[in-house]
Amino acid sequence: MAKQTASQTVGPFFLYGLTPELATGIRYTGYTSEMLAGAATAGEHIVVEGRVLDGEGNPVPDSMVEIWQANAAGRYRHDEDDRTDVPLDDTFLGFGRTGTDKDGGFRFHTVKPGAVPGLGNALQAPHIVVCVFARGMLSHAYTRLYFSDEAEANGADPVLAAVEAARRPTLVAERMESRGRTVYRFDIRLQGEGETVFFDV
Amino acid sequence: MADPAPYRARDWDVHPAYDYPAYGSTKHRAPKQPLVPIPHTLSEVTGPSFGPEAAPEGEADLTINARVNGEPMGERIIVAGRVLDENGRAVPETMVEIWQANAAGRYIHEVDQHDAPLDPNFIGAGRTVTDADGRYRFVTMKPGAYPWGNHYNAWRPAHIHFSLFGPGFATRLVSQMYFPGDPLLPLDPIFNASPNPEAMQALVADFSMEITRPEWALGYEWDIVLRGRDATPMEA
Numbered sequence: 196m197a198k199q200t201a202s203q204t205v206g207p208f209f210l211y212g213l214t215p216e217l218a219t220g221i222r223y224t225g226y227t228s229e230m231l232a233g234a235a236t237a238g239e240h241i242v243v244e245g246r247v248l249d250g251e252g253n254p255v256p257d258s259m260v261e262i263w264q265a266n267a268a269g270r271y272r273h274d275e276d277d278r279t280d281v282p283l284d285d286t287f288l289g290f291g292r293t294g295t296d297k298d299g300g301f302r303f304h305t306v307k308p309g310a311v312p313g314l315g316n317a318l319q320a321p322h323i324v325v326c327v328f329a330r331g332m333l334s335h336a337y338t339r340l341y342f343s344d345e346a347e348a349n350g351a352d353p354v355l356a357a358v359e360a361a362r363r364p365t366l367v368a369e370r371m372e373s374r375g376r377t378v379y380r381f382d383i384r385l386q387g388e389g390e391t392v393f394f395d396v
Numbered sequence: 397m398a399d400p401a402p403y404r405a406r407d408w409d410v411h412p413a414y415d416y417p418a419y420g421s422t423k424h425r426a427p428k429q430p431l432v433p434i435p436h437t438l439s440e441v442t443g444p445s446f447g448p449e450a451a452p453e454g455e456a457d458l459t460i461n462a463r464v465n466g467e468p469m470g471e472r473i474i475v476a477g478r479v480l481d482e483n484g485r486a487v488p489e490t491m492v493e494i495w496q497a498n499a500a501g502r503y504i505h506e507v508d509q510h511d512a513p514l515d516p517n518f519i520g521a522g523r524t525v526t527d528a529d530g531r532y533r534f535v536t537m538k539p540g541a542y543p544w545g546n547h548y549n550a551w552r553p554a555h556i557h558f559s560l561f562g563p564g565f566a567t568r569l570v571s572q573m574y575f576p577g578d579p580l581l582p583l584d585p586i587f588n589a590s591p592n593p594e595a596m597q598a599l600v601a602d603f604s605m606e607i608t609r610p611e612w613a614l615g616y617e618w619d620i621v622l623r624g625r626d627a628t629p630m631e632a
Contacts, residue, residue: 196483197483197484198407198410198594198598198621199407199410200569200571200595200621201411201571201590201596201598202569202570203412203570203571203572203589204419204421205559205570207505207507208495208505208507208508208557209495209557209559211495211503211521212493221519222521224450226444226446250428251424257507263443263565275438275441275564276438277397290443311438312397313437314435324565328570330421331424332422332425333413333414333416333419333422333586333589334406334412336414337565339439357433385425385426385427386426387428393429394431395431395433395434396565396566
């Protein structure tokens with residue numbers, strides 16, 4: 196069996212390679228965007244925003260955050276999600292990528308995902324898969340974002356149940372209304388007090 | 397629906413640990429709590445895929461995709477290889493993104509203030525989608541080494557950054573490709589961070605006369621292995 200290729204840090208200079216839409220406008224990919232949802236996308240339109248912070252509480256201004264999620268109906272745009280009774284949304288891929296700003300901040304415009312099946316057809320609470328890359332991180336780190344207004348579903352979620360109760364709040368984004376928008380606040384603490392739970396996916 | 401077949405675990409004998417003191421920037425950025433293991437659900441085995449239209453043909457040639465008034469400076473090279481899984485099977489139609497310093501060892505990035513010239517005809521970023529056999533091919537300029545602040549007289553060996561998706565979000569990988577015979581390799585804490593010497597050496601491309609094009613460019617071959625799934629009995 197071939198060995199997996201080793202991970203290496205994304206380093207500080209990925210801007211033109213991975214998030215060129217944030218650069219000077221001389222290169223575009225069309226898919227590396229913080230805009231996951233357009234006006235025609237079905238579902239509750241939300242903003243997910245937060246900061247990436249290091250072990251001293253300082254902002255991480257040179258990290259990259261990626262998200263992957265199901266659409267509002269709870270269907271992933273992928274061959275292995277072949278549940279034809281749950282509709283796809285032609286306007287929604289479910290992938291977002293952005294780089295953090297000087298304050299460590301990131302923001303995605305998306306829709307709230309529906310619940311998706313877990314193992315044994317247990318239902319998972321609505322969630323977004325989050326992946327963090329940064330200079331100083333030799334391997335990327337996976338976490339999950341859950342929603343504060345889904346307390347009941349969160350209470351029954353098998354992945355949250357695998358996390359010690361005291362650390363679960365690091366995975367739950369706080370819902371708030373801001374300037375007419377629904378915002379979920381999700382800070383990612385790489386280390387130290389309140390360290391975000393990262394998964395061995 | 398039936399449970400999805402899981403991918404094999406991330407091989408932590410191959411991937412660097414987060415906490416690696418020789419690479420100073422890990423100090424405040426390495427998660428300290430143990431990773432919480434979770435099974436692979438639909439959320440982990442699915443992931444984005446991008447059609448060929450997301451990687452127009454010219455984007456695989458970094459010597460032309462940023463031309464303003466001429467050819468970029470330096471040594472033109474071809475970097476090609478296959479994206480495979482642990483079972484040796486091709487990973488077709490997956491996005492491969494690369495970025496790198498120019499021939500003088502300078503990135504077009506405001507944070508890079510290395511005293512070396514920018515090249516007006518080179519951005520150093522490209523992408524392509526693998527073919528049905530998992531093959532990719534880039535034309536670019538050989539990147540230069542450059543200094544960094546990790547320790548006294550620290551220099552990064554010449555390298556090209558690679559970003560890959562594979563079939564699911566669990567197969568996501570960001571890595572770096574190095575060049576054979578580079579005297580800086582044994583001195584570089586990032587290259588040396590993999591706990592497995594064999595895995596470390598696998599980050600070094602092979603010089604390839606087959607990929608080398610006469611009168612035009614040297615060729616390097618680098619295969620990338622993503623996580624695979626256990627073979628089903630029928631396939632075994």
